[in-house]
Amino acid sequence: MVIKTECIRGRVFVIRAEANxxxxxxxxxAYNARCxxxxxxxxxxxxxxxxxxxxxxxxxxxxxKPRQPALTS
Incomplete structure (x- = not known):
């Protein structure tokens, strides 16, 4: 799995903060949850x-489990 291919490639970001x-x-x-x-x-x-x-x-x-009644003498 290549993160760059799955997440970033093909998308256009105006500023670096958007990409980050x-x-x-x-x-x-996504990645951490299924890796x-x-x-x-x-x-x-x-x-x-x-x-x-x-x-x-x-x-x-x-x-x-149900409790057994205590035996009384």
Missing amino acids: LAFFQYIDG IQKRLGYLSPIEYEEKHYADQAATEQVNL
Whole structure:
């Protein structure tokens, strides 16, 4: 994936600040969100977050077992 090709090429910017803003928005909004990362287990941040919340929901389901009434003697 070439960022210059995906974000900048073919667009005309009046001032450098416009190009910097477009580049920042692309990096922050699109590229970083879908680029796989080694420290996240080779998942993108979006995939990692989805997996985290799915695992968390599954854990909560397990922890919601009904309590057994205490036996009284």
